[in-house]
Amino acid sequence: MSAAPSFAADPTPADVEARVADFKARYSSIETQVGKMIVGHAQVVEQTILCLMIGGHALLEGVPGLGKTLLVRTLAQVLDLQFSRIQFTPDLMPADIVGTSIVVNDDKGNRMFQFQPGPIFGNLVLADEINRATPKTQSALLEAMAEGSVSVARKTHLMAQPFFVLATQNPLEMEGTYPLPEAQLDRFAFKISVHSPSLGDLTTILDRTTGLRVPMPERVVTADQIIEMKLLVRAVPVASHVKEYIGRLTLATHPDSPYAPEVTKKFVRFGASPRGAQAIMLAAKVLALRDGRYNVSFSDVRAVLGPAFRHRLILNFEGQAEGISMDTVIKKVIDATPETMA
Secondary structure (H helix, E strand, O other): OOOOOOOOOOOOHHHHHHHHHHHHHHHHHHHHHHHOOOOOOHHHHHHHHHHHHOOOOEEEEOOOOOOHHHHHHHHHHHOOOOEEEEEOOOOOOOHHHHEEEEEEEOOOOOEEEEEEEOOOOOOEEEEEOHHHOOHHHHHHHHHHHHHOEEEEOOEEEEOOOOOEEEEEEOOOOOOOOOOOOHHHHHOOOEEEEOOOOOHHHHHHHHHHHOOOOOOOOOOOOOHHHHHHHHHHHHHOOOOHHHHHHHHHHHHOOOOOOOOOOHHHHHHEEEOOOHHHHHHHHHHHHHHHHHOOOOOOOHHHHHHOHHHHHOOOOEEOHHHHHHOOOHHHHHHHHHHHOOOOOO
8 A cells, every 4th residue: 555645734725635635545444355355244344443543442242153253353464563362250350350560670789579460461452252251351441542541550541542342242131241331332433233043144254264275464554544533533524414313313312401302201211421422523524534535424413323332222121121222223313314404
């Protein structure tokens, strides 16, 4: 991949066109390489890459064996990032994640404390089966995910950039799981649902994984190039009426809001936070760049509303009793919210 063209503070149309074309080519190459290993999860792959391009963290939920861990490992290979894996178990402690201070001897024989970094210090961190650990251990990720740093023994240690946490979790009804606290969930830009493959996809998976030749993805994007792509995402302009649409969609998930439709008032206890609106705007910008556009459309916004909101809404008792799904609520919120106000 060629070096990205320079992008001045006041770019010319030619600068913009070149930079957008470069972004689109890199994004496409990432999808192509990931597709060599991951079959039948096109939407999951797309949403995960979107999350990385906005600098956010993703939570992948699905039953064991659907390829969630393989997806994260493949991304680390394709993006040429330092990969770190943490297997969450009930006996895992916070120090096992962030690290701890140990006593060492210097050259003169004097004892001193030295910080020993934990596995959280990587570019792409896989928090595998995160909801099998206790809430105390889960919370050890909060500072790293929100601030890009960890504090140990009154000292703050910065994470290497780019820094992404991709967590996997099993459905809460499965044995041996703990629900993630709302504050933890809100740190994830997206919650991505991973479903079972179709018959055709399953046949392809068998062909690729049980033969002599296993496809190997190539490294196509470096850490510096990812940072460049993230900066371009933030530079994409968003029209005021599109911003207002995102704002009204967010407020429509709050039952006490004047924009709330009947489904929200009936089934929702708490709506999406401003972090959800931020995730929507940034992800919509990525979709625009992926399609070769330097402006955000209403359809871009609607396309990312599900993964940005499904873990941020809290149903009330009636919603839980009726078993209504978050995706159903979100779809009805979209249907009830006009693109522009009359």
